[in-house]
Amino acid sequence: MATIDDVAKAAGVSKGTVSSVFSKKRPISKQVTERVLNVAKDMGYFPNHVARSLAIKKTMIVGLKMPISKSSNLSGFEIQMINGVTKECSQQGYRVLLDTLPEHDDPTQFSMDPVDGVIMLNPRKQDPRIERFKQMGIPLVLVGRPDPEDETVSFVDNDNRQVGFMVGDYLLKQGHSSILFLNSAADMTVAVDRESGLAEAFQAHGALWQQNHVLNYSRKLHKSPVEYGYMAMMEAYKQLKYTAVIADTDRVALGVLRAARELGIEVPADLSVIALSNDATLAQEVTPRLTSVELEVETLGSEAARILLEMMGNPDVVCNRIVEGKLVFRDSCQINSTMNEMGE
Amino acid sequence: MATIDDVAKAAGVSKGTVSSVFSKKRPISKQVTERVLNVAKDMGYFPNHVARSLAIKKTMIVGLKMPISKSSNLSGFEIQMINGVTKECSQQGYRVLLDTLPEHDDPTQFSMDPVDGVIMLNPRKQDPRIERFKQMGIPLVLVGRPDPEDETVSFVDNDNRQVGFMVGDYLLKQGHSSILFLNSAADMTVAVDRESGLAEAFQAHGALWQQNHVLNYSRKLHKSPVEYGYMAMMEAYKQLKYTAVIADTDRVALGVLRAARELGIEVPADLSVIALSNDATLAQEVTPRLTSVELEVETLGSEAARILLEMMGNPDVVCNRIVEGKLVFRDSCQINSTMNEMGE
DNA sequence: AGCAATCATTAAAGCGGTTTAATGATTCGG
DNA sequence: CCGAATCATTAAACCGCTTTAATGATTGCT
Known part of the structure; x- marks a missing residue:
C-alpha cells in the first residue's frame, strides 16, 4: 500500500498538502489538488483510516456491546436493537461495531476500543464495565436500567x-x-x-x-x-x-x-x-x-443511538428515555364483556 | 486519558516495558509487571486500540459491507447473514463492523477502513469496490457471485x-x-x-x-x-x-x-x-x-467468515463455496400422487 | 577473579496520518 | 516601489503504541 509520504514525494509536495487535498480542511489550489489526486490514483493510494483516527482521535464508529453465547443466534431483541441503532447511526455517518466478544477477566486485556461511543445491552448488576467506560472517557448509553441506580449514566429502557x-x-x-x-x-x-x-x-x-x-x-x-x-x-x-x-x-x-x-x-x-x-x-x-x-425495541435502539451521538458532541450530558409498552389487541386473547376490541 | 508514556514515567520504566507488560510479547519480571499494573490501574490506563492497530497493522475487525436504505429495516437475509458472520468471527476473536454507509462517489472519500478483511453483500455488476479492495490489499469475500465472473475473487453463494x-x-x-x-x-x-x-x-x-x-x-x-x-x-x-x-x-x-x-x-x-x-x-x-x-443463509455467512479468516492468515488464496438449497416439505403445498411426504 | 553468555530493560525509530508555526510567493494600496 | 496583508505550501512535532538494536546487570564457568 502506498502511503501519504509516497504520494507526497511522487507529486512533489509535502505530506501536509496531500493530507489537505484528501481531508479538504484547508484549501489547496486547483492545479495541485488535481496533480495530487492523479498521482494518488496511479499509485493506488487510499488514506489509512486507523492512522487518521489516531491523529484526530475520532473513529466515526459506535460500539454495540452485546454478549452472545457461542452457539446461539441473535435474539429478536438483539436484531431489533441492531436495526434501530444502525439506522440512526448510518444516517449520521457513523458505523456500528458489533462487539460480541465475551469479556475477559484479565485486566491487561481491556483496551480502549476504536469507537467514539458505546451502547451496551443488558448491563449486569454492578456492572464493572460502566465504571471502565467512565474512566476511559467514552460516552456510554445503556439499554436497560443501571442497577444499582446511577444518576450519571444515560440509558434507555422499557417501563x-x-x-x-x-x-x-x-x-x-x-x-x-x-x-x-x-x-x-x-x-x-x-x-x-x-x-x-x-x-x-x-x-x-x-x-x-x-x-x-x-x-x-x-x-x-x-x-x-x-x-x-x-x-x-x-x-x-x-x-x-x-x-x-x-x-x-x-x-x-x-x-x-x-x-x-x-x-x-x-x-x-x-x-x-x-x-x-x-x-x-x-x-x-x-x-x-x-x-x-x-x-418498540427498535425505537429503543434508535433512541439509544440518538442520545449517544448527542453525548459525543456534548460531553457530560446525561439523558434517559423510558419507552412505554402498548397493548395491541389481536386474536389470541378472549375478549370479555367490558373491553372493546380496538384493532391494531 | 493516561497514555503508555504516563504510566511508564510513573512506574519508572520505559514505554517498551509497559507495552510488554500489556501485550505479554516479551517476558517481564514479576516485580516490574506488578508495579506497572498497579500504576496503570491507579491512573486508569487502558491501551489504545487505535494506536495499537496502527503499529501492528491489524485491527481484529472484519467489515461487513451491506448497503441499507435509509428508511427500511434489515431484511431476514441480512439478519441471518449477520448471525452467521458474527458467530464465526467472535469464535475466532474478531469483531464485526457493520458498514451500512452508502458509497460515496467522491474518490477522496474512499479510505482504507479499520478492518483486516471484508465480507461484501450483494455485489453489483462490475462492482468497482472489488477492484478497490484488491488495490488496498484487503482480503475480500463476496456473498453472491461476482458478475462478470472473476477467478481471483472469493465468494459464497446459493446455487x-x-x-x-x-x-x-x-x-x-x-x-x-x-x-x-x-x-x-x-x-x-x-x-x-x-x-x-x-x-x-x-x-x-x-x-x-x-x-x-x-x-x-x-x-x-x-x-x-x-x-x-x-x-x-x-x-x-x-x-x-x-x-x-x-x-x-x-x-x-x-x-x-x-x-x-x-x-x-x-x-x-x-x-x-x-x-x-x-x-x-x-x-x-x-x-x-x-x-x-x-x-441456509446463516451457513453462507459463517462460511464467508471462515474463508475470509483463512485468507487473512494466508493471502492470495481464493476460495468459493456454493450452498445448495434443500426442499423442506411442510403444509403449504398440496401433495399429489407420486411424491411422498418426507417431513422434517 | 575474569570473561562469555544470558537476561531484563531501554532508547529510538517506526506505523500513517494531522496540525501548527514558519516560510515563500503574490497581491495590493499608498 | 516598498511594506503590509493575503495566500498556498512546508517542515516538524505529534497522536499512542510496537519493536529492534543496544545497554547494563546477572549469572555461570574456568
Whole structure:
C-alpha cells in the first residue's frame, strides 16, 4: 500500500498538502489538488483510516456491546436493537461495531476500543464495565436500567413494571385468575421488573399472587425460545389448567401455541395468549394473530443511538428515555364483556 | 486519558516495558509487571486500540459491507447473514463492523477502513469496490457471485439456478401449470439465476414458460416484503387463478397467505405456496407451516467468515463455496400422487 | 577473579496520518 | 516601489503504541 509520504514525494509536495487535498480542511489550489489526486490514483493510494483516527482521535464508529453465547443466534431483541441503532447511526455517518466478544477477566486485556461511543445491552448488576467506560472517557448509553441506580449514566429502557402491570391488569379484568407467566431469564432486570409489575396488578385487583405461576427461561434447560414456550406450556398445563399465558416474546408464544394445538386447547376460546412482543411482523402473521405488548425495541435502539451521538458532541450530558409498552389487541386473547376490541 | 508514556514515567520504566507488560510479547519480571499494573490501574490506563492497530497493522475487525436504505429495516437475509458472520468471527476473536454507509462517489472519500478483511453483500455488476479492495490489499469475500465472473475473487453463494429449478420441477411434478413467481428485485443476480432455473424446469417438463408469471419486488412499489406478497397476490390472482405461488422469502409468503385468506382461497387445497426461505422459525410456526427451500443463509455467512479468516492468515488464496438449497416439505403445498411426504 | 553468555530493560525509530508555526510567493494600496 | 496583508505550501512535532538494536546487570564457568 502506498502511503501519504509516497504520494507526497511522487507529486512533489509535502505530506501536509496531500493530507489537505484528501481531508479538504484547508484549501489547496486547483492545479495541485488535481496533480495530487492523479498521482494518488496511479499509485493506488487510499488514506489509512486507523492512522487518521489516531491523529484526530475520532473513529466515526459506535460500539454495540452485546454478549452472545457461542452457539446461539441473535435474539429478536438483539436484531431489533441492531436495526434501530444502525439506522440512526448510518444516517449520521457513523458505523456500528458489533462487539460480541465475551469479556475477559484479565485486566491487561481491556483496551480502549476504536469507537467514539458505546451502547451496551443488558448491563449486569454492578456492572464493572460502566465504571471502565467512565474512566476511559467514552460516552456510554445503556439499554436497560443501571442497577444499582446511577444518576450519571444515560440509558434507555422499557417501563417494564408498567408492562407487567398492564398485561396483568388486562387479563384480570378479563376474568382470568390462573395466569401463567413465561418470563425471561431470572437474572435480568427486565424479568424482575415485569414480574413485580404483574404482582402489583394482582394486588390492585385483590387477587392472590402466586409466584409459582412464573417460570423463567434458562439457556441450559431450553434449546430455543420456541422450545421454552412449548416445553413450559406442556409441563405447566399438567399442573394447572391455566386460562391465560403471558409469553416473554413472540417466539415463546409460538411455542405455547404449538403446545396448545397438541393439547387440543383452543386459542383464544380456552386459553388466552399474550406476547411481550419484539417482532411485530411475526405477531401479526401467525394464526391466531398474537395479542401482544408492543415494546418498540427498535425505537429503543434508535433512541439509544440518538442520545449517544448527542453525548459525543456534548460531553457530560446525561439523558434517559423510558419507552412505554402498548397493548395491541389481536386474536389470541378472549375478549370479555367490558373491553372493546380496538384493532391494531 | 493516561497514555503508555504516563504510566511508564510513573512506574519508572520505559514505554517498551509497559507495552510488554500489556501485550505479554516479551517476558517481564514479576516485580516490574506488578508495579506497572498497579500504576496503570491507579491512573486508569487502558491501551489504545487505535494506536495499537496502527503499529501492528491489524485491527481484529472484519467489515461487513451491506448497503441499507435509509428508511427500511434489515431484511431476514441480512439478519441471518449477520448471525452467521458474527458467530464465526467472535469464535475466532474478531469483531464485526457493520458498514451500512452508502458509497460515496467522491474518490477522496474512499479510505482504507479499520478492518483486516471484508465480507461484501450483494455485489453489483462490475462492482468497482472489488477492484478497490484488491488495490488496498484487503482480503475480500463476496456473498453472491461476482458478475462478470472473476477467478481471483472469493465468494459464497446459493446455487440459485438449482433453487429455481428445484421448486419449478417440484411444482410441475405436482401437476401445477399456472405458477406465480414473486421474485426479488430484478437487478439482483439471485433473481436472474432463480428465474432462469425455473424456466429450465419448465423446459425440462415440456411446459410453456411464460415470463409474465414472474413479478419482481421493488422498493418503490412495495412497502415491505409482506406487503409485496399481499399486493402482488391480490393483483395477480385477478388475472389468472394460479394454483401455486413461489414466494421470494418467508415474509413474502406471509403476505400471500393473508391475501389468500381474504380471497377465500384454501392453502394448500386451492393454492400451493412455497417460500424460498431465510427464516426457518417463521416458516415452521405459521399456519399452515410453509413448505420452503431452506437457503441456509446463516451457513453462507459463517462460511464467508471462515474463508475470509483463512485468507487473512494466508493471502492470495481464493476460495468459493456454493450452498445448495434443500426442499423442506411442510403444509403449504398440496401433495399429489407420486411424491411422498418426507417431513422434517 | 575474569570473561562469555544470558537476561531484563531501554532508547529510538517506526506505523500513517494531522496540525501548527514558519516560510515563500503574490497581491495590493499608498 | 516598498511594506503590509493575503495566500498556498512546508517542515516538524505529534497522536499512542510496537519493536529492534543496544545497554547494563546477572549469572555461570574456568
